[in-house]
Amino acid sequence: MAETVVVCEVGPRDGLQIVKAIMPTAVKHRWIAALADAGLPQIEVGSFVPAKLLPQMADTAEIVREAVKRTETSNPNLTVVALAPNLRGAQAAYEAGAQRISVPVSVTEGHSRSNLNRSVDEQIAEVGRITAWLRAQPRHVPTEIACSTAFGCSFDGAVPVATVVRVAVALAEAGADAVALADTVGYGNPLEIKAKVRAVRQEIGDKLYCLHLHDTCGLGIANALAGLEEGIRKFDSALAGLGGCPFAPGASGNIVTEDLVFLLESTGFQTGIDLEKLIAARAILREGLPNEPMYGNLARAGVPRTFRRAA
Amino acid sequence: MAETVVVCEVGPRDGLQIVKAIMPTAVKHRWIAALADAGLPQIEVGSFVPAKLLPQMADTAEIVREAVKRTETSNPNLTVVALAPNLRGAQAAYEAGAQRISVPVSVTEGHSRSNLNRSVDEQIAEVGRITAWLRAQPRHVPTEIACSTAFGCSFDGAVPVATVVRVAVALAEAGADAVALADTVGYGNPLEIKAKVRAVRQEIGDKLYCLHLHDTCGLGIANALAGLEEGIRKFDSALAGLGGCPFAPGASGNIVTEDLVFLLESTGFQTGIDLEKLIAARAILREGLPNEPMYGNLARAGVPRTFRRAA
Numbered sequence: 001m002a003e004t005v006v007v008c009e010v011g012p013r014d015g016l017q018i019v020k021a022i023m024p025t026a027v028k029h030r031w032i033a034a035l036a037d038a039g040l041p042q043i044e045v046g047s048f049v050p051a052k053l054l055p056q057m058a059d060t061a062e063i064v065r066e067a068v069k070r071t072e073t074s075n076p077n078l079t080v081v082a083l084a085p086n087l088r089g090a091q092a093a094y095e096a097g098a099q100r101i102s103v104p105v106s107v108t109e110g111h112s113r114s115n116l117n118r119s120v121d122e123q124i125a126e127v128g129r130i131t132a133w134l135r136a137q138p139r140h141v142p143t144e145i146a147c148s149t150a151f152g153c154s155f156d157g158a159v160p161v162a163t164v165v166r167v168a169v170a171l172a173e174a175g176a177d178a179v180a181l182a183d184t185v186g187y188g189n190p191l192e193i194k195a196k197v198r199a200v201r202q203e204i205g206d207k208l209y210c211l212h213l214h215d216t217c218g219l220g221i222a223n224a225l226a227g228l229e230e231g232i233r234k235f236d237s238a239l240a241g242l243g244g245c246p247f248a249p250g251a252s253g254n255i256v257t258e259d260l261v262f263l264l265e266s267t268g269f270q271t272g273i274d275l276e277k278l279i280a281a282r283a284i285l286r287e288g289l290p291n292e293p294m295y296g297n298l299a300r301a302g303v304p305r306t307f308r309r310a311a
Numbered sequence: 312m313a314e315t316v317v318v319c320e321v322g323p324r325d326g327l328q329i330v331k332a333i334m335p336t337a338v339k340h341r342w343i344a345a346l347a348d349a350g351l352p353q354i355e356v357g358s359f360v361p362a363k364l365l366p367q368m369a370d371t372a373e374i375v376r377e378a379v380k381r382t383e384t385s386n387p388n389l390t391v392v393a394l395a396p397n398l399r400g401a402q403a404a405y406e407a408g409a410q411r412i413s414v415p416v417s418v419t420e421g422h423s424r425s426n427l428n429r430s431v432d433e434q435i436a437e438v439g440r441i442t443a444w445l446r447a448q449p450r451h452v453p454t455e456i457a458c459s460t461a462f463g464c465s466f467d468g469a470v471p472v473a474t475v476v477r478v479a480v481a482l483a484e485a486g487a488d489a490v491a492l493a494d495t496v497g498y499g500n501p502l503e504i505k506a507k508v509r510a511v512r513q514e515i516g517d518k519l520y521c522l523h524l525h526d527t528c529g530l531g532i533a534n535a536l537a538g539l540e541e542g543i544r545k546f547d548s549a550l551a552g553l554g555g556c557p558f559a560p561g562a563s564g565n566i567v568t569e570d571l572v573f574l575l576e577s578t579g580f581q582t583g584i585d586l587e588k589l590i591a592a593r594a595i596l597r598e599g600l601p602n603e604p605m606y607g608n609l610a611r612a613g614v615p616r617t618f619r620r621a622a
Contacts, residue, residue, distance in 0.1 A: 152615065152617040154615075154616065157616055157617050158617045158619075185615070186612070186615075187615040187617045187618075189573075189574065189577040189578050190536055190574070190578055191577075191578040191579060215608055216608060216612045216615070217570065217573055217608055217609045217612060217615060218532055218567060218569075218570030218573065218574075218607060218608035218609050219532060219570065219573065219574055219577075220608075221529055221530060221532065221533045222532045222533040222535070222536040222574060224533070225501055225533040225536055225537070226536070245612075248612045248613070248615070249612075249613075250611040250612050250613065251608070251611065251612035252608050252611065252612070256529060258529075259528065259529030259530065262500075262528055262529065262530065263500065263501070263529075263530055263533060266500040266502075266503075266530075267500050267501055267502040268502060296529060297526055297527060297528055297529035297531075297562070297563050298528045298529050300561040300562065300563065301497070301527045301528060301556075301559045301560075301561050301562035301563070302559070302560075302561065304463065304465075304496070304497075304498040304527070304528060304559070305465065305468060306463040306468055306469045306498045307498075
């Protein structure tokens with residue numbers, strides 16, 4: 001029996017929030033339905049932020065409600081994830097029916113100020129308020145707190161291991177159900193991935209759950225392999241590598257879901273994802289964002305005849 | 312002192328032989344000069360095959376002679392490599408002044424017949440003739456014999472470990488100075504890379520020297536990482552991932568030299584290559600092949616500010 005790796009498709013959130021064009025709500029529904037139908041176990045469908053800051057995310061409550069219907073129909077294994085940067089957003093996510101809430105906490109002050117308009121410690125305190133509020137609600141909604149810029153920051157440069165460990169420990173103490181390390185700008189390399197995963201795990205154990213990787217410098221899938229080798233069993237990724245990095249012009253976006261799933265399945269892990277259906281879902285993305293670059297080598301070449309999915 | 316990894320730029324051979332357009336000889340000269348100037352330790356500059364089969368390679372003798380001049384001027388560490396599929400080609404490569412000769416030997420009968428019009432064992436015998444002839448010449452020119460389709464074949468499908476080991480052992484016995492494992496069609500994955508490198512090394516030790524990888528399915532750089540972790544210290548790659556795979560329409564080509572060098576230098580290996588100069592050499596490639604797709608994430612995003620080259 002093959003070991004399972006969880007893939008969380010973040011294109012509808014991390015991809016769409018960076019591209020300038022706004023995908024129509026109806027296309028978002030169809031795209032997310034296609035992703036659910038392909039077997040994705042987690043989809044981060046949007047973020048609860050003010051519409052005037054991110055008009056691409058204005059319809060997130062409606063998107064969450066529609067996505068939750070998929071868990072009762074085409075994909076009972078699906079968990080619908082929403083991002084919330086603060087308590088108000090988390091409350092809105094909860095009200096909309098989100099089944100898991102991700103919260104970003106920058107580990108560098110430069111990125112924290114720019115992205116959240118708060119210091120690192122202020123955002124850690126906000127996580128404490130979010131987890132306390134969620135625990136008081138009747139429906140159980142776990143949190144996953146992402147340590148943004150854990151592998152380098154376009155403002156503050158290189159990030160010491162100790163900085164990441166300090167924030168991860170503080171998040172565990174603030175009640176995070178799971179912690180992720182995020183290579184927000186995509187500067188990380190496999191050596192650094194391994195060192196930081198090992199150091200954080202030494203302090204908070206399996207509470208370190210996920211790696212969120214970008215493919216800015218072409219090392220994204222290699223970084224995923226490094227995480228896998230260190231025991232990470234959840235990864236964020238985006239169909240067609242949608243998105244980019246607001247601080248690295250020309251950068252490609254998240255690691256490509258299709259290539260990640262190919263890596264996982266062909267090295268003996270089980271994802272529950274149908275590669276052919278996943279590739280087919282690119283057509284809806286193309287329809288919704290006609291002018292956006294779409295990445296991914298597997299989709300261009302096709303699934304090779306030697307491919308065998310994990311047992 | 313950082314450990315050295317040898318990068319062999321194969322774009323002028325493996326890239327150019329697959330694209331339909333013919334790069335003018337003068338542009339080839341300038342491109343190879345720029346690559347030499349960027350510090351590449353090996354450049355495979357062309358192949359000695361009949362011009363009617365591969366008109367892109369008709370000027371290889373002239374290209375070799377010009378490239379060898381770079382070893383006396385801008386890059387004394389450069390080794391000029393040429394590919395030869397048979398004894399006649401190896402003799403022409405030697406006469407032109409090639410300093411290292413690579414020879415392809417398919418491990419699968421389907422690819423061997425299609426690519427070389429010979430059986431696997433007939434080509435192994437040809438390698439024996441090549442190494443014997445070269446050893447009888449006054450100038451020492453080492454051979455590197457590539458086991459093509461070692462990680463899957465578009466004709467014969469999956470390739471057992473034992474098949475690769477048999478051919479690699481036969482090549483060592485036939486006098487190969489070095490052996491490479493080539494993922495010719497780009498179907499390999501990190502698990503398979505590790506298993507085959509380990510199995511071949513168990514039989515022929517450090518005579519297994521190089522991995523030649525393609526990025527067909529998006530796992531190219533991850534496969535390089537897997538090879539590195541198994542102790543491989545030479546990789547073939549192509550600037551901008553030039554080329555493709557004649558048996559996988561839409562496939563991207565060799566792994567991208569810029570991204571590979573970034574992987575190596577940022578994980579503490581020394582390549583001797585100047586990343587900025589390497590990226591600048593793309594402009595000459597673009598000029599020589601105006602309509603060819605050019606890959607590579609690092610070049611698109613730029614070298615990140617956190618990058619530190621190996622000491």
